[in-house]
Amino acid sequence: VTLEVGGAIGPRASAVVVAVGDELLSGRTVDTNSAWLGRVLAEAGIPVLRRATVADELPEIAGAVDDALARAELVVVTGGLGPTPDDRTVEAVAGLLGTPLREDPVTIARIRERYRARGLGEPPRSNFRQALVPEGSEVLPNPRGTAPGVFVAHRGRWILLLPGVPAEMRALVESFLLPRLPALFPGRLAPIRTRTLRTTGIPESALAERLAPMIAHPAFAEVRVAFLPRATGVEVGLSIPEGEGAAGALSGLEEAMRREIEPWFFAGPDLVDDVAEALQAAGLRLAAAESCTGGLVSGRLTGRPGSSAWFPGGIVAYANEVKAGILGVDPGVIEAFGAVSEPVAHAMAEGARTALGAECGIAITGVAGPGGGTETKPVGTVWVAAVTPHGARAVLHRFPGDRAEIRERSAQAALYLLLSLLREGGPSGPGSATRNGVES
């Protein structure tokens, strides 16, 4: 259904997103703004019907906004608000609406102030281009940059112009648009409540099978369930239209699912967050020994603030000489079993905790490819090992994917193995090994 501008409007409000920029079309920049807006606006109850991506050209921008106004009551435009001559969004929209431009004195003052605060003196004349806004529009101060957002009403519809810089765009949506939506579309928003369950170490199909009975349960009929496989694990997205009983249905299903998939569940957002909590709860420290992941695990562990309390360090043991010389892996064992093997993985984990003075150790040794695979150890063959005061375990994986993906999956698998051991807690038998033929 195509709506006339200012014509009949449906019971539910909807939006169109227009992303402006040559770099988005050439692929130099990936359009993350539209993806983010799609999610946030859907959750706020004003779903995006359509997206357009257009060049930094007046007719392209004006054409896309014109088309958007015919389809939806909210048009969100990102990009092209900056000071350079290729930033034409305001000019294009003002031209389309037949509105003259005015210079906004508050923005002028803000630009001057930002320059002064950084010791840069008087701003170049071109910067004041950003203070040109359509007559009658609302100017939205940009807390993170100089280009303000611009909000224009047009025959019962609204156009929101936002900077292209993702952090600036998000800040204005959160501070201005989301709080304003209920007043703009009274009774016409259909907000959605969402929840994400994160899992790792279980394939999508096995997960779906386990969750099928509760998804089919009549009590949760209103909840939509999406399986989103990633290299770090499968996310389960739950969503339900906001309303009476929505919160209850959502948390009911979430809890039922969580009970069913407890061994693979992690709270996240990064698995490292759960590892950190488990270590701290047990009063343990962790050291890492990484071969094919080259520090990915250590990078993620140290990405968490406060990690020095439980992570003394990691060793990138890429060459066999480092595995032997620094981690104390017996060269005879490397010779006999190969660097990618269960005994080497175990010895690396032991060596890491000994060398670095931690109670727990994890290790990764594998073939990330594209070269280096053999008949018995093809690309994707990875041993991960973990050791805690209560036990040790190693797991063989055969990961699909390219080098980057294999490395990412390996790091996640090692962290997951350690977390599993920590969750089991208590003393267990001697080190055991699991072989996962095809693990994804």
Ligand code: ATP
């Ligand atoms: P500026 O004042 O910085 O010039 P602007 O509103 O003119 O802001 P652009 O020039 O279009 O924005 O883009 C600024 C930066 O934001 C660029 O690095 C660009 O790659 C990035 N960017 C623009 N649009 C998007 C988008 N849709 N998704 C992700 N990044 C984007």
Ligand code: MG
């Ligand atoms: Mg720009």
